[in-house]
Amino acid sequence: MAARDALQAQLEQGIAALGLQLPTEAVPRLLDYLALLERWNAAYNLTAVRDPAEMVTRHLLDSLAILPFVQGSTLVDLGTGPGLPGIVLAIAAPGRQILLVDSNGKKVRFLREAIRSLKLEGVRAEQSRVEDVAGQFDCVTARAFASLADMLAWGGHLLAPDGIWLAMKGKRPDEELPGVPDGFVVRATHELHVPGLPAERHLLVLGRV
Incomplete structure (x- = not known):
């Protein structure tokens, strides 16, 4: 239990640092998700991150960092892997219809569980x-x-006319910007600061022209 308490403290500090207010049950449910991911990961290799404390930073807090930008009543998470950021967003801000998409059968079995x-x-x-x-x-x-x-060539048809596309990136992908297809535009670029993560994180917000 001490290990879970430490993870809870780390998660709560990170949520506070991000300036987020989550529902009361969100933190324990995020930790339940993490425990499930850790258990399945031992057998199915769903993520390269093995250490639970690192999972809090690289998976939970990294996903939560985009929460202020999420909008609308329906969301699709493309290439979600083990549910990042989709499951984290579903726990942190319940009430929207969310579709998690991945081509990997092992990962989708985990998602359903x-x-x-x-x-x-x-x-x-x-x-x-x-x-x-x-x-x-x-x-x-x-x-x-x-x-x-x-991503826009493969999935652009999924974006509603007034919808927004949140592309999570590491370094600012300036070299990718000329490749944005006709009909789409980058509306904003945000530098994200994920608590405990020294690496660069950027969020690109795209929409239809």
Whole structure:
């Protein structure tokens, strides 16, 4: 239990540093998600990050850093892997319909187990290539998924007319900007400061022209 207490303290400090107010049950549920991910990771290698404290920083807080920019009642998370940022956002800001998309069967099996065991309402997982996913969404998230050109070429059809696309990047991807396809525009670039993470993080906000 001491280990979980330490992770909880780290997570709560990070949430405070990000200036976020989360629902009361969010922190324990995020820790339940982390414990499930750690357990499955031992068998299925879902993420290269092994240390739970590092998972708090690199997975939970990194995902939570974009929460202030998320909008609308529907969200699709492309190349979600083990649910990053999609599951974290579902726990931190419940109430929207969220679709988690990944082409990897092991990861989608984990996602379905996480949705079931964490009782995440309105969240579903789909094993699919991005270009084969149907529907339109108010918000599209993609974390370290592909170049801007590729992600919009494959998934641009998923963005609702007034929706926003949140592309999570490490270094500011200036060299990718000329590749943004016609019909889309970069609305804003934000430098994110993830508590405990020395690496650069940037969020690009894109929309339809």
